[in-house]
Amino acid sequence: MKTCIVPGSFDPFTLGHLDVVKRAAGLFDKVYVAIMINSQKTGKFDFAQRKRIAELSCAGLENVEVITADGLLVDLCRALGASAVVKGVRDAQDCTYEINMARMNGFIDESFETVLLPAKPELSFLSSTFVRELMKYEKPLDGALHPVAVAYISVI
Amino acid sequence: MKTCIVPGSFDPFTLGHLDVVKRAAGLFDKVYVAIMINSQKTGKFDFAQRKRIAELSCAGLENVEVITADGLLVDLCRALGASAVVKGVRDAQDCTYEINMARMNGFIDESFETVLLPAKPELSFLSSTFVRELMKYEKPLDGALHPVAVAYISVI
Amino acid sequence: MKTCIVPGSFDPFTLGHLDVVKRAAGLFDKVYVAIMINSQKTGKFDFAQRKRIAELSCAGLENVEVITADGLLVDLCRALGASAVVKGVRDAQDCTYEINMARMNGFIDESFETVLLPAKPELSFLSSTFVRELMKYEKPLDGALHPVAVAYISVI
Amino acid sequence: MKTCIVPGSFDPFTLGHLDVVKRAAGLFDKVYVAIMINSQKTGKFDFAQRKRIAELSCAGLENVEVITADGLLVDLCRALGASAVVKGVRDAQDCTYEINMARMNGFIDESFETVLLPAKPELSFLSSTFVRELMKYEKPLDGALHPVAVAYISVI
Amino acid sequence: MKTCIVPGSFDPFTLGHLDVVKRAAGLFDKVYVAIMINSQKTGKFDFAQRKRIAELSCAGLENVEVITADGLLVDLCRALGASAVVKGVRDAQDCTYEINMARMNGFIDESFETVLLPAKPELSFLSSTFVRELMKYEKPLDGALHPVAVAYISVI
Amino acid sequence: MKTCIVPGSFDPFTLGHLDVVKRAAGLFDKVYVAIMINSQKTGKFDFAQRKRIAELSCAGLENVEVITADGLLVDLCRALGASAVVKGVRDAQDCTYEINMARMNGFIDESFETVLLPAKPELSFLSSTFVRELMKYEKPLDGALHPVAVAYISVI
Numbered sequence: 001m002k003t004c005i006v007p008g009s010f011d012p013f014t015l016g017h018l019d020v021v022k023r024a025a026g027l028f029d030k031v032y033v034a035i036m037i038n039s040q041k042t043g044k045f046d047f048a049q050r051k052r053i054a055e056l057s058c059a060g061l062e063n064v065e066v067i068t069a070d071g072l073l074v075d076l077c078r079a080l081g082a083s084a085v086v087k088g089v090r091d092a093q094d095c096t097y098e099i100n101m102a103r104m105n106g107f108i109d110e111s112f113e114t115v116l117l118p119a120k121p122e123l124s125f126l127s128s129t130f131v132r133e134l135m136k137y138e139k140p141l142d143g144a145l146h147p148v149a150v151a152y153i154s155v156i
Numbered sequence: 157m158k159t160c161i162v163p164g165s166f167d168p169f170t171l172g173h174l175d176v177v178k179r180a181a182g183l184f185d186k187v188y189v190a191i192m193i194n195s196q197k198t199g200k201f202d203f204a205q206r207k208r209i210a211e212l213s214c215a216g217l218e219n220v221e222v223i224t225a226d227g228l229l230v231d232l233c234r235a236l237g238a239s240a241v242v243k244g245v246r247d248a249q250d251c252t253y254e255i256n257m258a259r260m261n262g263f264i265d266e267s268f269e270t271v272l273l274p275a276k277p278e279l280s281f282l283s284s285t286f287v288r289e290l291m292k293y294e295k296p297l298d299g300a301l302h303p304v305a306v307a308y309i310s311v312i
Numbered sequence: 313m314k315t316c317i318v319p320g321s322f323d324p325f326t327l328g329h330l331d332v333v334k335r336a337a338g339l340f341d342k343v344y345v346a347i348m349i350n351s352q353k354t355g356k357f358d359f360a361q362r363k364r365i366a367e368l369s370c371a372g373l374e375n376v377e378v379i380t381a382d383g384l385l386v387d388l389c390r391a392l393g394a395s396a397v398v399k400g401v402r403d404a405q406d407c408t409y410e411i412n413m414a415r416m417n418g419f420i421d422e423s424f425e426t427v428l429l430p431a432k433p434e435l436s437f438l439s440s441t442f443v444r445e446l447m448k449y450e451k452p453l454d455g456a457l458h459p460v461a462v463a464y465i466s467v468i
Numbered sequence: 469m470k471t472c473i474v475p476g477s478f479d480p481f482t483l484g485h486l487d488v489v490k491r492a493a494g495l496f497d498k499v500y501v502a503i504m505i506n507s508q509k510t511g512k513f514d515f516a517q518r519k520r521i522a523e524l525s526c527a528g529l530e531n532v533e534v535i536t537a538d539g540l541l542v543d544l545c546r547a548l549g550a551s552a553v554v555k556g557v558r559d560a561q562d563c564t565y566e567i568n569m570a571r572m573n574g575f576i577d578e579s580f581e582t583v584l585l586p587a588k589p590e591l592s593f594l595s596s597t598f599v600r601e602l603m604k605y606e607k608p609l610d611g612a613l614h615p616v617a618v619a620y621i622s623v624i
Numbered sequence: 625m626k627t628c629i630v631p632g633s634f635d636p637f638t639l640g641h642l643d644v645v646k647r648a649a650g651l652f653d654k655v656y657v658a659i660m661i662n663s664q665k666t667g668k669f670d671f672a673q674r675k676r677i678a679e680l681s682c683a684g685l686e687n688v689e690v691i692t693a694d695g696l697l698v699d700l701c702r703a704l705g706a707s708a709v710v711k712g713v714r715d716a717q718d719c720t721y722e723i724n725m726a727r728m729n730g731f732i733d734e735s736f737e738t739v740l741l742p743a744k745p746e747l748s749f750l751s752s753t754f755v756r757e758l759m760k761y762e763k764p765l766d767g768a769l770h771p772v773a774v775a776y777i778s779v780i
Numbered sequence: 781m782k783t784c785i786v787p788g789s790f791d792p793f794t795l796g797h798l799d800v801v802k803r804a805a806g807l808f809d810k811v812y813v814a815i816m817i818n819s820q821k822t823g824k825f826d827f828a829q830r831k832r833i834a835e836l837s838c839a840g841l842e843n844v845e846v847i848t849a850d851g852l853l854v855d856l857c858r859a860l861g862a863s864a865v866v867k868g869v870r871d872a873q874d875c876t877y878e879i880n881m882a883r884m885n886g887f888i889d890e891s892f893e894t895v896l897l898p899a900k901p902e903l904s905f906l907s908s909t910f911v912r913e914l915m916k917y918e919k920p921l922d923g924a925l926h927p928v929a930v931a932y933i934s935v936i
Contacts, residue, residue: 027269074764083182089255091564092248092403094251095231095248101248103274106276108763116272117270125433125571130575136538228445247716260437263455280748289884294850339577365596383917401567402567407562407584411558415904427583428583429581429582430571430584560871590902647893650863651782708807715879716874719875730900742896
């Protein structure tokens with residue numbers, strides 16, 4: 001059984017993330033969406049909320065599980081027996097960043113692969129930062145988040 | 157069973173290609189190395205030689221098969237039942253090219269994924285063009301091609 | 313009255329080109345779509361066909377006129393009294409190319425501006441090259457060209 | 469009448485900004501230089517000073533007006549009836565950023581265009597950050613700011 | 625006698641830095657490794673420790689001297705009579721940054737050159753940030769820092 | 781004595797090339813401007829003319845010598861005892877190309893360095909291709925080539 005991890009801060013989980021997760025779910029037997037806890041960065045949503053939003057967005061994807069994790073990605077891969085980390089890439093800048101990250105991870109531990117999936121063009125500008133900006137100025141979130149996530153956010 | 161295609165002109169198949177194929181072979185159940193026949197471009201090696209070099213390089217990788225193919229990649233994916241095309245990416249320029257290619261392929265047929273694997277840093281400058289340049293000036297090919305491929309080339 | 317030129321080889325004129333022309337038509341009083349005749353490059357379509365495809369695609373845009381032109385863009389701008397050249401940009405590579413081109417044009421003649429319009433994300437992978445590839449493999453052109461252009465091409 | 473906005477933090481307004489504004493003033497009937505108030509970021513100059521420096525730099529450009537504004541750019545465009553936002557771009561990195569920004573703005577409201585103007589090469593390294601660095605180390609500001617702005621800064 | 629400066633924050637000095645310094649030492653008669661004191665940024669190591677780590681790493685390179693410095697690089701060049709600043713570049717993003725920096729420095733003072741040395745591929749992902757990340761998660765530093773630097777860090 | 785090579789096709793030698801050579805002449809004791817003969821590519825000027833244009837442009841730079849050479853750059857470096865190859869870089873795309881080239885050269889022979897010098901901003905769009913385009917359309921060459929080269933070209 002091939003397992004992969006889709007890591008991120010997911011603050012919050014967007015339709016762009018969902019597209020990556022769905023495609024990962026088609027390529028791997030098991031997908032962990034890992035909300036990485038980075039103690040230096042406090043976000044818009046707390047980790048329980050981020051987890052809930054990701055879970056609501058991924059509902060129905062049977063081989064996908066949302067977890068929170070801290071520490072290094074390489075250690076998480078070992079712990080979960082993952083053979084790959086999957087990341088979406090939107091443009092050259094994303095790629096430069098991810099290629100470097102992949103090489104750094106490979107320096108520490110060569111036992112897993114980094115798999116980059118090109119973002120769909122119509123989702124290529126979506127990011128959690130953009131969603132938080134939309135929220136700050138009270139713009140609608142439709143088309144940026146899963147409808148169920150939009151509903152959930154509206155009541156918390 | 158998950159199948160992928162690693163397409164290219166492979167004129168010739170380098171250690172950089174081999175690294176991508178090995179990693180694809182760890183992620184997928186079956187890997188087709190597809191030497192794409194592009195009628196407008198004649199190369200250094202003919203297609204039979206390219207196939208032989210790729211086969212010699214991939215010997216021992218049990219789930220890897222070298223084929224030649226023409227036409228569009230999307231049609232090849234359908235014909236082989238492949239769920240993904242795997243490409244190595246060495247830098248931002250490679251990524252820009254591959255992201256565009258993935259979007260074009262997705263425009264024609266959304267039934268397969270493009271999977272990008274960051275090249276190992278020490279192989280990041282290797283290319284078939286570079287190998288042909290080395291050959292032109294009679295430089296040694298060690299470290300650029302598989303030793304068995306080097307031996308084969310020396311006798312053709 | 314402000315006039316601009318949207319130059320290109322338009323072999324053929326795509327929905328990506330149309331989007332740029334429409335937006336230019338909203339910013340300028342008069343838009344010339346200029347099919348630049350580059351004698352070294354023969355294309356898929358001859359210049360009369362390219363003009364016809366562009367005209368059919370732009371029908372209904374009242375301030376848009378399709379012309380063919382040769383020579384340097386700077387000379388064409390002078391001849392038409394254009395204050396700007398408008399180009400669509402899809403990614404960083406396009407921009408690098410266009411910024412350089414703008415600086416070269418400015419070296420010869422500073423009397424007009426280069427205006428870059430970011431491509432809509434869902435059109436960002438479209439190009440004439442891609443359309444010619446679709447044609448070569450007899451794939452449908454819908455979504456890449458204007459429906460009237462598709463109809464026209466099917467009968468020539 | 470066509471109106472555009474040149475937005476920025478302008479902390480302070482440089483000769484690079486002035487070049488973009490002058491060129492926008494040649495393309496549009498009315499240009500608003502909009503000093504965007506971002507509450508999270510305090511700068512070197514307060515907003516009244518930034519406005520004064522921009523006004524002194526743009527003196528003589530009759531169709532240019534300097535304003536301060538907060539909120540989202542899309543809302544400002546609506547409020548001012550602007551058909552375009554104009555930004556200078558210096559290199560591929562600027563373009564990647566602005567193309568994304570344009571797509572995000574287009575997601576919220578498609579009623580205005582983003583227009584990118586390539587920076588003149590001899591101004592391509594100028595930025596407000598660089599000017600603040602020059603000030604910190606008491607280097608002359610000539611060639612980076614308008615002479616009247618230099619004079620104004622020397623007495624505040 | 626030709627003198628150059630290799631500036632940086634060196635927090636800490638890595639094998640990537642060492643490679644750049646060694647190559648600079650082959651091109652210039654005298655190399656200053658300048659630990660630039662940036663008062664706004666406190667680091668992992670204090671300046672005395674950074675200097676010690678750099679000195680231990682460069683031991684045996686006879687024409688290399690490690691110094692700490694503050695202020696602008698252009699002033700340091702003048703003070704030391706340096707004809708060049710040497711920087712390693714790992715990818716397009718590094719280059720964009722350094723080309724801009726070179727142009728800014730040239731704006732202030734044209735009396736010295738910026739010399740960019742492409743990083744060795746196998747060191748191209750190494751950075752001080754990465755080393756600090758390795759330390760945070762208690763991963764081995766071998767292959768990232770000079771062995772003597774690793775030993776020194778283990779006892780402070 | 782430190783020697784470097786500034787290689788290129790120099791078809792023709794521009795003011796951008798001259799700026800790189802002048803700066804190389806300030807950093808090295810001896811500079812060879814090497815017109816690389818690439819048999820597959822015929823140019824606008826023949827090799828004797830290219831050499832003459834480069835020589836006229838570099839007249840007065842006492843430590844600069846113009847040569848023609850064929851074969852691999854690494855072999856030329858060995859033959860001339862050069863410790864470095866010097867290239868001008870204008871933007872991220874140039875850098876990506878040169879970093880790759882440097883790594884390929886380093887694969888064959890690690891005995892020399894690649895030194896990249898950022899182009900002056902006001903020369904950053906100049907290229908031999910652009911000059912040939914100017915010639916084709918009979919535009920003045922002033923500001924693109926050395927005045928003596930302009931005079932020479934006008935009479936051949």
